[in-house]
Amino acid sequence: MVRNAILGLGIIVLLAGVVNCAEPNAAPAKKKPEVIQWVEVDGQKWMVHDEKRPMAPVVTSGEASCDDKVGTAPSDAIVLFDGNDLSKWESAKKPGQPAPWKMGEGYFETVKDAGFIRTKQKFGSCQLHIEFATPEKVMGNSQGRGNSGVFLMDMYEVQVLDNYNNKTYTDGQCGALYGRNPPLVNVCRKPGEWQTYDIIFHQPTFKNGKVDRKARFTVFQNGVLIQDNVELQGGTNWIGPHEVTDYVPHEDKRPLSLQDHGNPVKFRNIWVRELKD
Ligand code: MG
Numbered sequence: 001m002v003r004n005a006i007l008g009l010g011i012i013v014l015l016a017g018v019v020n021c022a023e024p025n026a027a028p029a030k031k032k033p034e035v036i037q038w039v040e041v042d043g044q045k046w047m048v049h050d051e052k053r054p055m056a057p058v059v060t061s062g063e064a065s066c067d068d069k070v071g072t073a074p075s076d077a078i079v080l081f082d083g084n085d086l087s088k089w090e091s092a093k094k095p096g097q098p099a100p101w102k103m104g105e106g107y108f109e110t111v112k113d114a115g116f117i118r119t120k121q122k123f124g125s126c127q128l129h130i131e132f133a134t135p136e137k138v139m140g141n142s143q144g145r146g147n148s149g150v151f152l153m154d155m156y157e158v159q160v161l162d163n164y165n166n167k168t169y170t171d172g173q174c175g176a177l178y179g180r181n182p183p184l185v186n187v188c189r190k191p192g193e194w195q196t197y198d199i200i201f202h203q204p205t206f207k208n209g210k211v212d213r214k215a216r217f218t219v220f221q222n223g224v225l226i227q228d229n230v231e232l233q234g235g236t237n238w239i240g241p242h243e244v245t246d247y248v249p250h251e252d253k254r255p256l257s258l259q260d261h262g263n264p265v266k267f268r269n270i271w272v273r274e275l276k277d
Contacts, residue, residue, distance in 0.1 A: 047108055065131060065194065065269055070106055071272035073129070080119055080256070081108065092116035092154075092277060095118035101260075107133075107268040110148055110260050117260075118154055122253035124203040125275040128152070129196065134162035136192025140263065142168040146191065149178065149259035152201045153190040155250065156215055156238040158227075163188045176224040177217055178236040179244035194268070195222050202234070202277060206249035216245075232262040 012103035038045050046053045057076070073079050080088045083106035084116050089099035093115035102113040114270050134146025146162025156177065163174040163186055170176070175183030175197075200218040219227035235245030258267065 055243055062271075065196065065273050070131075071271050073269075074273065077129075077273050078121070079271045080133040081268065082084060083107065083268060086117070088121065089117045090120050090121055092118045104266065107266045109264050109266045110258070111262065112262045116151070116257045117253035118257035120255070122251075122255050123272060123274060124153070124253045125277050126152075126199075126201055127273040127275060128199040128201065128256065129269065129271050130199075130267060131194050131196050131269045132160050133194045134160070134191050135264050138152060138162070138191050141166060143172055145263065146265055147259075147261035147263050148265040149261065150197060150199070151257040151259065152199070152205060152215075152217075153250065153254040154257045155235065155237075155254065156201075156217075156232060157259070158217070158219060160259070162191050164190050169237075175219060175221050175232065177227065177232055179238065180236055181227065181230050183218075183219070183221070184228060185224065185226060187221050187224040187226065189222060194263075197221055198223075200275075202275070203252070204247060205277075206247075209245040209249055209257070211249075 005136070005233040007145065010031040037048055039048060040046075060075040062072035063069075063072045070083060073082075080248040086103065086108055087098040087103075091097040091100050091114075099108075099117040101111050101117055102109045128150070130150055132148065138145065143161070144179040145166050146160070149157040150160060151157050159172055159174055159176045161168065161172070161174040161180045170182040171179050173186060174181055174188050175186075198199050198220040200216075202216040204215040217227045217230045217232060218225070237243060256272065
Protein backbone atom coordinates (compact mmCIF):
# COMPACT_ATOMS: atom_id res chain seq x y z
CA MET A 1 0.00 0.00 0.00
CA VAL A 2 2.83 2.36 0.93
CA ARG A 3 4.52 1.32 -2.30
CA ASN A 4 1.37 2.21 -4.35
CA ALA A 5 1.11 5.57 -2.62
CA ILE A 6 4.72 6.36 -3.45
CA LEU A 7 4.14 5.33 -7.10
CA GLY A 8 1.00 7.49 -7.33
CA LEU A 9 2.84 10.46 -5.86
CA GLY A 10 5.63 9.93 -8.41
CA ILE A 11 3.18 9.98 -11.31
CA ILE A 12 1.55 13.19 -10.01
CA VAL A 13 4.96 14.86 -9.69
CA LEU A 14 5.89 13.74 -13.22
CA LEU A 15 2.62 15.05 -14.74
CA ALA A 16 3.01 18.33 -12.90
CA GLY A 17 6.45 18.58 -14.42
CA VAL A 18 5.06 18.02 -17.94
CA VAL A 19 2.35 20.64 -17.38
CA ASN A 20 4.90 23.08 -16.01
CA CYS A 21 7.21 22.45 -18.99
CA ALA A 22 4.35 22.91 -21.47
CA GLU A 23 3.04 26.13 -20.04
CA PRO A 24 5.69 28.56 -21.32
CA ASN A 25 5.08 27.38 -24.94
CA ALA A 26 1.28 27.28 -24.80
CA ALA A 27 -0.39 28.79 -27.88
CA PRO A 28 -2.07 32.14 -27.32
CA ALA A 29 -5.84 32.03 -27.01
CA LYS A 30 -7.47 32.11 -30.49
CA LYS A 31 -9.34 35.24 -31.42
CA LYS A 32 -12.90 34.46 -32.46
CA PRO A 33 -13.28 35.10 -36.23
CA GLU A 34 -15.79 37.67 -37.36
CA VAL A 35 -19.00 35.94 -38.41
CA ILE A 36 -20.12 36.65 -41.99
CA GLN A 37 -23.64 35.52 -42.85
CA TRP A 38 -24.34 37.59 -45.96
CA VAL A 39 -22.31 38.34 -49.05
CA GLU A 40 -23.06 40.88 -51.76
CA VAL A 41 -22.21 40.17 -55.39
CA ASP A 42 -23.16 42.45 -58.30
CA GLY A 43 -25.54 44.38 -56.03
CA GLN A 44 -27.37 41.23 -54.93
CA LYS A 45 -27.24 39.96 -51.35
CA TRP A 46 -27.04 36.25 -50.63
CA MET A 47 -26.98 34.32 -47.38
CA VAL A 48 -23.86 32.19 -47.09
CA HIS A 49 -24.61 28.66 -48.40
CA ASP A 50 -28.07 29.73 -49.59
CA GLU A 51 -29.41 26.87 -51.70
CA LYS A 52 -31.68 29.25 -53.59
CA ARG A 53 -28.63 31.00 -55.06
CA PRO A 54 -28.44 29.83 -58.71
CA MET A 55 -25.75 27.28 -59.48
CA ALA A 56 -23.15 27.91 -62.19
CA PRO A 57 -24.37 26.91 -65.68
CA VAL A 58 -23.18 23.55 -66.94
CA VAL A 59 -20.53 23.76 -69.69
CA THR A 60 -18.88 20.83 -71.42
CA SER A 61 -15.15 21.39 -71.64
CA GLY A 62 -13.38 20.98 -74.94
CA GLU A 63 -10.34 18.79 -75.45
CA ALA A 64 -6.83 20.20 -75.36
CA SER A 65 -4.73 19.85 -78.49
CA CYS A 66 -1.82 17.43 -78.48
CA ASP A 67 0.94 16.61 -80.97
CA ASP A 68 -1.17 15.39 -83.88
CA LYS A 69 -4.67 16.09 -82.65
CA VAL A 70 -6.37 19.47 -82.71
CA GLY A 71 -8.42 20.29 -79.63
CA THR A 72 -12.03 21.41 -79.43
CA ALA A 73 -13.83 24.37 -77.87
CA PRO A 74 -15.93 24.40 -74.68
CA SER A 75 -19.67 24.11 -75.37
CA ASP A 76 -20.38 27.80 -74.63
CA ALA A 77 -17.55 29.22 -76.77
CA ILE A 78 -17.90 31.03 -80.08
CA VAL A 79 -15.75 29.10 -82.53
CA LEU A 80 -13.79 31.46 -84.78
CA PHE A 81 -11.86 28.80 -86.69
CA ASP A 82 -12.44 25.05 -86.58
CA GLY A 83 -10.02 24.07 -89.32
CA ASN A 84 -12.44 24.36 -92.23
CA ASP A 85 -12.73 27.93 -93.50
CA LEU A 86 -12.22 31.60 -92.77
CA SER A 87 -15.93 32.49 -92.93
CA LYS A 88 -15.82 34.19 -89.51
CA TRP A 89 -13.03 36.51 -90.70
CA GLU A 90 -12.62 39.33 -93.19
CA SER A 91 -9.90 41.48 -94.67
CA ALA A 92 -8.98 44.39 -92.40
CA LYS A 93 -7.71 46.36 -95.41
CA LYS A 94 -10.95 45.82 -97.30
CA PRO A 95 -13.77 45.36 -94.76
CA GLY A 96 -16.52 43.10 -96.06
CA GLN A 97 -14.09 41.26 -98.37
CA PRO A 98 -12.99 37.65 -97.61
CA ALA A 99 -9.93 37.17 -95.43
CA PRO A 100 -7.07 36.94 -97.98
CA TRP A 101 -4.91 34.43 -96.07
CA LYS A 102 -3.97 30.92 -97.19
CA MET A 103 -5.91 27.84 -96.07
CA GLY A 104 -3.99 24.69 -95.18
CA GLU A 105 -5.09 21.34 -93.80
CA GLY A 106 -6.79 22.33 -90.54
CA TYR A 107 -5.01 25.66 -90.32
CA PHE A 108 -4.60 28.99 -92.08
CA GLU A 109 -1.48 31.01 -92.71
CA THR A 110 -0.57 34.67 -93.06
CA VAL A 111 0.10 36.00 -96.56
CA LYS A 112 2.80 38.64 -96.97
CA ASP A 113 1.35 42.07 -97.81
CA ALA A 114 -2.24 40.81 -97.68
CA GLY A 115 -2.75 42.80 -94.51
CA PHE A 116 -4.36 41.98 -91.19
CA ILE A 117 -7.46 39.82 -90.98
CA ARG A 118 -10.15 40.44 -88.39
CA THR A 119 -13.30 38.80 -87.05
CA LYS A 120 -16.65 39.87 -88.45
CA GLN A 121 -18.07 39.71 -84.93
CA LYS A 122 -16.96 42.29 -82.39
CA PHE A 123 -15.89 41.57 -78.83
CA GLY A 124 -14.98 43.35 -75.61
CA SER A 125 -13.73 41.51 -72.53
CA CYS A 126 -13.17 37.87 -73.33
CA GLN A 127 -11.30 34.60 -72.89
CA LEU A 128 -9.52 33.78 -76.13
CA HIS A 129 -7.86 30.51 -77.12
CA ILE A 130 -5.65 30.49 -80.21
CA GLU A 131 -2.91 28.19 -81.49
CA PHE A 132 -0.01 29.23 -83.69
CA ALA A 133 3.13 27.88 -85.28
CA THR A 134 6.06 29.95 -86.52
CA PRO A 135 7.88 28.69 -89.68
CA GLU A 136 9.76 25.42 -89.29
CA LYS A 137 12.49 26.78 -91.54
CA VAL A 138 14.11 29.63 -89.62
CA MET A 139 14.29 32.83 -91.63
CA GLY A 140 15.37 36.27 -90.39
CA ASN A 141 16.16 37.31 -86.89
CA SER A 142 14.91 39.48 -84.02
CA GLN A 143 11.51 40.98 -84.97
CA GLY A 144 11.79 39.59 -88.51
CA ARG A 145 11.51 35.96 -87.43
CA GLY A 146 8.03 34.42 -87.26
CA ASN A 147 6.38 37.71 -86.36
CA SER A 148 2.60 38.05 -86.19
CA GLY A 149 0.32 39.16 -83.39
CA VAL A 150 -3.03 38.67 -81.71
CA PHE A 151 -4.81 42.01 -81.36
CA LEU A 152 -7.58 42.26 -78.79
CA MET A 153 -10.19 44.82 -79.87
CA ASP A 154 -8.09 45.30 -83.02
CA MET A 155 -5.87 47.52 -80.79
CA TYR A 156 -3.88 45.69 -78.12
CA GLU A 157 -1.24 43.23 -79.32
CA VAL A 158 -0.08 40.04 -77.67
CA GLN A 159 3.07 39.48 -79.68
CA VAL A 160 3.58 36.32 -81.73
CA LEU A 161 7.24 35.72 -82.56
CA ASP A 162 9.70 32.87 -83.00
CA ASN A 163 11.73 33.45 -79.84
CA TYR A 164 13.40 30.05 -79.73
CA ASN A 165 17.07 31.10 -79.46
CA ASN A 166 16.23 34.42 -81.04
CA LYS A 167 17.37 37.60 -79.29
CA THR A 168 15.22 40.70 -79.56
CA TYR A 169 14.07 43.56 -77.33
CA THR A 170 12.18 42.19 -74.36
CA ASP A 171 8.95 44.18 -74.73
CA GLY A 172 8.69 42.70 -78.22
CA GLN A 173 9.32 39.08 -77.21
CA CYS A 174 6.77 36.37 -77.92
CA GLY A 175 3.98 36.85 -75.36
CA ALA A 176 4.83 40.51 -74.69
CA LEU A 177 2.10 43.12 -74.58
CA TYR A 178 3.93 44.82 -77.40
CA GLY A 179 6.07 47.78 -76.41
CA ARG A 180 4.65 47.66 -72.91
CA ASN A 181 5.13 44.53 -70.87
CA PRO A 182 7.52 41.59 -71.44
CA PRO A 183 6.36 38.04 -70.68
CA LEU A 184 7.33 36.57 -67.29
CA VAL A 185 9.22 33.74 -69.00
CA ASN A 186 10.16 32.58 -72.48
CA VAL A 187 8.27 29.32 -72.93
CA CYS A 188 8.48 29.20 -76.73
CA ARG A 189 8.56 25.84 -78.45
CA LYS A 190 10.81 25.08 -81.41
CA PRO A 191 10.09 26.65 -84.81
CA GLY A 192 7.29 24.77 -86.57
CA GLU A 193 5.78 23.34 -83.37
CA TRP A 194 2.21 24.24 -82.43
CA GLN A 195 1.83 26.52 -79.43
CA THR A 196 -1.16 27.85 -77.51
CA TYR A 197 -2.23 31.17 -76.10
CA ASP A 198 -5.02 31.39 -73.55
CA ILE A 199 -5.76 35.05 -72.98
CA ILE A 200 -8.04 36.61 -70.38
CA PHE A 201 -8.69 40.18 -71.45
CA HIS A 202 -10.63 42.88 -69.65
CA GLN A 203 -11.23 45.83 -71.90
CA PRO A 204 -10.44 49.44 -71.01
CA THR A 205 -13.23 51.92 -70.38
CA PHE A 206 -13.24 55.60 -71.27
CA LYS A 207 -14.83 58.71 -69.78
CA ASN A 208 -14.74 62.30 -71.10
CA GLY A 209 -12.25 61.34 -73.81
CA LYS A 210 -9.79 59.73 -71.38
CA VAL A 211 -9.14 56.23 -70.16
CA ASP A 212 -11.19 55.57 -67.02
CA ARG A 213 -10.16 51.96 -66.39
CA LYS A 214 -7.11 50.47 -68.08
CA ALA A 215 -7.19 47.09 -69.85
CA ARG A 216 -5.99 43.98 -67.99
CA PHE A 217 -4.32 40.90 -69.45
CA THR A 218 -3.65 37.44 -68.11
CA VAL A 219 -1.92 35.20 -70.66
CA PHE A 220 -0.88 31.55 -70.62
CA GLN A 221 1.48 30.30 -73.34
CA ASN A 222 1.58 26.53 -73.69
CA GLY A 223 -0.19 26.33 -70.30
CA VAL A 224 2.42 28.50 -68.52
CA LEU A 225 1.51 31.88 -67.03
CA ILE A 226 3.36 34.64 -68.89
CA GLN A 227 1.23 37.75 -68.11
CA ASP A 228 -0.21 37.83 -64.60
CA ASN A 229 -3.23 40.14 -64.42
CA VAL A 230 -1.19 42.95 -65.96
CA GLU A 231 -2.68 46.42 -66.21
CA LEU A 232 -1.88 47.68 -69.71
CA GLN A 233 -0.56 51.21 -69.44
CA GLY A 234 -1.56 52.33 -72.95
CA GLY A 235 -1.69 51.36 -76.62
CA THR A 236 0.68 48.84 -78.20
CA ASN A 237 1.06 50.07 -81.77
CA TRP A 238 4.57 50.67 -83.07
CA ILE A 239 5.20 54.26 -84.17
CA GLY A 240 9.00 54.41 -84.24
CA PRO A 241 12.00 52.51 -82.87
CA HIS A 242 11.33 53.74 -79.33
CA GLU A 243 7.77 55.00 -79.58
CA VAL A 244 4.42 53.40 -78.93
CA THR A 245 0.81 54.65 -79.05
CA ASP A 246 -1.22 55.69 -76.02
CA TYR A 247 -4.87 54.90 -75.26
CA VAL A 248 -7.35 56.36 -77.74
CA PRO A 249 -11.04 56.15 -76.75
CA HIS A 250 -12.96 53.56 -78.75
CA GLU A 251 -16.15 51.52 -78.93
CA ASP A 252 -17.17 48.89 -76.34
CA LYS A 253 -16.82 46.10 -78.87
CA ARG A 254 -14.33 45.74 -81.70
CA PRO A 255 -13.04 42.86 -83.85
CA LEU A 256 -10.23 40.53 -82.85
CA SER A 257 -7.47 40.77 -85.42
CA LEU A 258 -4.32 38.94 -86.50
CA GLN A 259 -1.22 40.61 -87.87
CA ASP A 260 0.45 40.23 -91.23
CA HIS A 261 4.06 41.12 -90.46
CA GLY A 262 5.39 39.57 -93.64
CA ASN A 263 6.33 36.21 -92.06
CA PRO A 264 4.36 33.00 -92.74
CA VAL A 265 2.77 32.11 -89.38
CA LYS A 266 0.08 29.43 -89.06
CA PHE A 267 -3.03 29.53 -86.85
CA ARG A 268 -5.62 26.94 -85.83
CA ASN A 269 -8.29 26.09 -83.20
CA ILE A 270 -9.51 29.58 -82.32
CA TRP A 271 -12.39 30.17 -79.94
CA VAL A 272 -13.61 32.93 -77.69
CA ARG A 273 -15.88 33.24 -74.66
CA GLU A 274 -17.30 36.67 -73.91
CA LEU A 275 -16.82 37.89 -70.32
CA LYS A 276 -18.90 40.21 -68.21
CA ASP A 277 -16.94 43.01 -66.54
MG1 MG B 1 3.77 41.34 -84.03
